[in-house]
Amino acid sequence: SQQGEEDPQALSIQEGENATMNCSYKTSINNLQWYRQNSGRGLVHLILIRSNEREKHSGRLRVTLDTSKKSSSLLITASRAADTASYFCATPNTGFQKLVFGTGTRLLVSP
Amino acid sequence: NAGVTQTPKFRVLKTGQSMTLLCAQDMNHEYMYWYRQDPGMGLRLIHYSVGEGTTAKGEVPDGYNVSRLKKQNFLLGLESAAPSQTSVYFCASSLYTEAFFGQGTRLTVV
Numbered sequence: 001s002q003q004g005e006e007d008p009q010a011l012s013i014q015e016g017e018n019a020t021m022n023c024s025y026k027t028s029i030n031n032l033q034w035y036r037q038n039s040g041r042g043l044v045h046l047i048l049i050r051s052n053e054r055e056k057h058s059g060r061l062r063v064t065l066d067t068s069k070k071s072s073s074l075l076i077t078a079s080r081a082a083d084t085a086s087y088f089c090a091t092p093n094t095g096f097q098k099l100v101f102g103t104g105t106r107l108l109v110s111p
Numbered sequence: 112n113a114g115v116t117q118t119p120k121f122r123v124l125k126t127g128q129s130m131t132l133l134c135a136q137d138m139n140h141e142y143m144y145w146y147r148q149d150p151g152m153g154l155r156l157i158h159y160s161v162g163e164g165t166t167a168k169g170e171v172p173d174g175y176n177v178s179r180l181k182k183q184n185f186l187l188g189l190e191s192a193a194p195s196q197t198s199v200y201f202c203a204s205s206l207y208t209e210a211f212f213g214q215g216t217r218l219t220v221v
Binding site: 006031033035040042043044045048088090091097098099101102103104 | 115142144146151152153154155156159162167168170198201203205208210211212213214215
């Protein structure tokens with residue numbers, strides 16, 4: 001079974017609004033990563049948060065991590081139509097060998 | 112710098128045929144992965160490798176074999192293709208943290 005589950009499965013917003021998506025995972029982690037996938041393309045790494053971090057920012061992205069609840073959230077502020085994509089969380093096992101992905105959130109940003 | 116390159120990009124197979132998907136990376140990464148992506152299922156890990164000459168099973172390894180004879184290449188083989196293997200296949204490589212992905216191979220088994 002997959003390690004991560006994203007919520008919601010789909011999200012539709014207007015340009016300028018904020019988008020929040022959540023990820024829950026099952027086992028202990030060293031870090032959690034978020035990726036973006038544009039339609040029909042390979043995944044692109046967005047941001048990594050380590051298990052000893054609670055929040056991290058990168059441009060319009062804000063990631064939080066709550067290891068006690070085994071959950072993470074990705075916030076995209078001031079969304080643009082170009083942010084339309086699927087977003088996945090990923091967690092490596094403790095040996096950094098296996099990288100397992102969640103089921104993804106499909107984000108649609110309308111102009 | 113090409114990154115991760117997958118060959119071929121598209122392929123149609125008949126049930127029972129065999130084929131090999133090639134993944135090549137030029138970043139000197141130790142770890143390489145093969146995933147399949149089906150609608151509503153996200154990415155599922157098929158096999159992975161932590162270095163030249165090593166391979167390990169992922170979440171959905173049945174029906175697939177892999178080899179990593181050279182550090183830069185990771186091959187995924189289908190010995191006897193089945194319609195259930197119709198999917199988009201992604202290769203990725205990493206060096207402990209972020210993974211870099213190829214553009215995918217769309218495989219249809221009829």
